[in-house]
Amino acid sequence: GIQVEQSPPDLILQEGANSTLRCNFSDSVNNLQWFHQNPWGQLINLFYIPSGTKQNGRLSATTVATERYSLLYISSSQTTDSGVYFCAVEETGANNLFFGTGTRLTVIP
Amino acid sequence: EAQVTQNPRYLITVTGKKLTVTCSQNMNHEYMSWYRQDPGLGLRQIYYSMNVEVTDKGDVPEGYKVSRKEKRNFPLILESPSPNQTSLYFCASSFSSGDTEAFFGQGTRLTVV
Numbered sequence: 001g002i003q004v005e006q007s008p009p010d011l012i013l014q015e016g017a018n019s020t021l022r023c024n025f026s027d028s029v030n031n032l033q034w035f036h037q038n039p040w041g042q043l044i045n046l047f048y049i050p051s052g053t054k055q056n057g058r059l060s061a062t063t064v065a066t067e068r069y070s071l072l073y074i075s076s077s078q079t080t081d082s083g084v085y086f087c088a089v090e091e092t093g094a095n096n097l098f099f100g101t102g103t104r105l106t107v108i109p
Numbered sequence: 110e111a112q113v114t115q116n117p118r119y120l121i122t123v124t125g126k127k128l129t130v131t132c133s134q135n136m137n138h139e140y141m142s143w144y145r146q147d148p149g150l151g152l153r154q155i156y157y158s159m160n161v162e163v164t165d166k167g168d169v170p171e172g173y174k175v176s177r178k179e180k181r182n183f184p185l186i187l188e189s190p191s192p193n194q195t196s197l198y199f200c201a202s203s204f205s206s207g208d209t210e211a212f213f214g215q216g217t218r219l220t221v222v
Contacts, residue, residue, distance in 0.1 A: 030208040031207055031208055031211075033210065033211060035213070041197055042216060043213040043216070045210065045212060045213070048209075048210035050208065086151075086152070088152075090208075092207075094206075094207075095159070095206040096157070096168070096206075097142075097144075097152075097201070099152040100151070
């Protein structure tokens with residue numbers, strides 16, 4: 001099955017700093033999403049981005065499908081950005097979103 | 110507001126007592142699925158449904174049942190819960206599998222004692 005690797009596994013930032021989270025995947029996909037799991041456990045959709053670049057406020061994402069990776073950029077981080085960020089992909093022909101193990105982000109004031 | 114609604118949000122139950130976790134979506138999505146999230150194992154798919162009356166096993170279906178009698182509802186049934194089913198459960202929906210965005214419910218934290 002498809003492999004999804006996220007890096008770094010843990011990240012601690014000072015409030016106001018910028019960061020880049022990476023997601024590598026091992027096979028072609030027709031679906032890639034980024035989620036934020038907040039400290040209460042809720043999974044929040046950030047981006048649906050099987051290819052290209054999108055921006056939403058302080059967050060942006062880029063997926064280079066041909067090179068099998070995606071990047072999530074967080075600028076001017078805030079304490080409310082803390083939580084776990086997941087990349088999830090669906091392999092072409094599959095019926096299953098496969099999640100990476102996540103990046104745990106802690107933003108300190 | 111477009112959403113996926115799960116109930117209950119929290120549940121503590123005893124081994125062997127049948128329970129149902131409900132999931133409802135108001136987006137007219139055809140595809141729905143259930144995941145469980147466990148520390149160190151991430152999110153894994155339990156069952157999915159491509160449309161009404163069409164369901165299939167995911168990666169970890171043992172000990173669970175589902176039904177899809179209506180498009181909007183996709184309940185998860187634990188006929189005889191065991192402690193190894195203690196987990197955080199998520200329901201998800203999308204227009205179809207594959208190249209469409211998936212939306213997740215708020216999660217149900219289940220503890221089986």
